Amino acid sequence: MGLRCGIVGLPNVGKSTLFNALSNAKAEAANFPFCTIEPNVGVISVPDERLHILEKLVKPNKVVPTIIEFVDIAGLVEGASKGEGLGNKFLANIREVDAIIHVVRCFEDDNVTHVAGRVNPIADKDIIDTELQLKDLESVEKKIQKVEKIAKTGDSKAKNELNILNKYKEVLQNGKNARTLDLTKDEKEPIRDLLLLTDKPVIYAANVEESAAVTGNEWVDKFKEYVKDEGAEVIIVSAAIEAQIAEFDEPEEKEMFLSEYGLKESGLNKLISASYHILDLITYFTAGVQEVRAWTIKRGWKAPAAAGVIHTDFEKGFIKAEVIKLEEFQKYGTELACKEAGKMAIEGKEYVVKDGDIMHFRFNV
Numbered sequence: 001m002g003l004r005c006g007i008v009g010l011p012n013v014g015k016s017t018l019f020n021a022l023s024n025a026k027a028e029a030a031n032f033p034f035c036t037i038e039p040n041v042g043v044i045s046v047p048d049e050r051l052h053i054l055e056k057l058v059k060p061n062k063v064v065p066t067i068i069e070f071v072d073i074a075g076l077v078e079g080a081s082k083g084e085g086l087g088n089k090f091l092a093n094i095r096e097v098d099a100i101i102h103v104v105r106c107f108e109d110d111n112v113t114h115v116a117g118r119v120n121p122i123a124d125k126d127i128i129d130t131e132l133q134l135k136d137l138e139s140v141e142k143k144i145q146k147v148e149k150i151a152k153t154g155d156s157k158a159k160n161e162l163n164i165l166n167k168y169k170e171v172l173q174n175g176k177n178a179r180t181l182d183l184t185k186d187e188k189e190p191i192r193d194l195l196l197l198t199d200k201p202v203i204y205a206a207n208v209e210e211s212a213a214v215t216g217n218e219w220v221d222k223f224k225e226y227v228k229d230e231g232a233e234v235i236i237v238s239a240a241i242e243a244q245i246a247e248f249d250e251p252e253e254k255e256m257f258l259s260e261y262g263l264k265e266s267g268l269n270k271l272i273s274a275s276y277h278i279l280d281l282i283t284y285f286t287a288g289v290q291e292v293r294a295w296t297i298k299r300g301w302k303a304p305a306a307a308g309v310i311h312t313d314f315e316k317g318f319i320k321a322e323v324i325k326l327e328e329f330q331k332y333g334t335e336l337a338c339k340e341a342g343k344m345a346i347e348g349k350e351y352v353v354k355d356g357d358i359m360h361f362r363f364n365v
Helices: 013-024 049-058 087-094 121-151 156-173 220-226 239-245 251-260 267-278 301-309 312-316 326-330 335-340
Strands: 003-008 038-046 062-064 067-072 097-107 202-207 235-239 281-285 291-298 318-324 345-347 359-363
Touching: 003 013, 003 087, 003 267, 003 326, 013 239, 013 267, 049 062, 049 281, 049 291, 049 326, 087 220, 087 312, 097 121, 097 267, 121 156, 156 267, 202 220, 202 267, 220 239, 220 267, 220 312, 235 239, 235 251, 235 267, 239 251, 267 281, 267 291, 291 301, 301 359, 312 318, 318 326, 326 335
Parallel strands: 003 067, 003 097, 062 291, 097 202, 202 235, 281 359
Antiparallel strands: 038 067, 281 291, 318 345, 318 359
């Protein structure tokens, strides 16, 4: 399954600079709003040390990591929900992503003009939240008008939908995001087709100056306190440092550079980890002489659904799954040795795939 994260933020918060550094793409970064007109997409391989372990053991013809797409979406301004600036384009693009990475400016720099003439990440966040909430409210109210007519006929399903929709309307009218409404997956069904913007998981990327890359600064501290009840993740990144890391080709060079700043990992790795965590994703592997490959699935998926990520026929004709744990594969060295040692499990349709499983599927269609 593809993972797609949209990078959003007000103009001149470092959004495009961060995107360029993460993906080595060529979105223009300039000191004026709307330098990114069309969404740019960077397809990035997800770093996973377990792939290197399997590569050494299996010695395959190729190694295929799973990927994540970062989408740099045009800068937003106040009034976007009414079409101001590039608002309509921004809002349409953001509907298509699985999660939002919201970049907030937590650095002072007289050479980079802030669109509002000041640095205040909390105010920046509120501007974007308000615009997204207004657009969501518009979507909810339109659906309420349609469902109300059916509910008046006594239709019980429509009455239930109307009740849920009105809950969302109240939350949005009170200036809160849709994701703050604590409902089950089934209860959320009436709004699923609306693709509400404020219902998407969000990661805040606090863009700081180089000297604050490890511990952050007072802007970051205030921002974390402000969003602590949202259930969102706040990641400290320095777009300036990430831009320099992107210039290195060798992993060893990157590690040495990071260590000079006291960093254990890059902002890219932190964002990928946060994306997997907030979307509740895990990785399983297939390993053979032809290729070793990583596959991304939702936590809790059973074996047939996991097989379907490879090909729909695998899910339709699923018979069984042969499963080896990575630590056992490391210990015994080969699939055959694991099998002979009784470390290959034969699992059926009810098996819940675990992070790091090495799997081989049997199917028939």
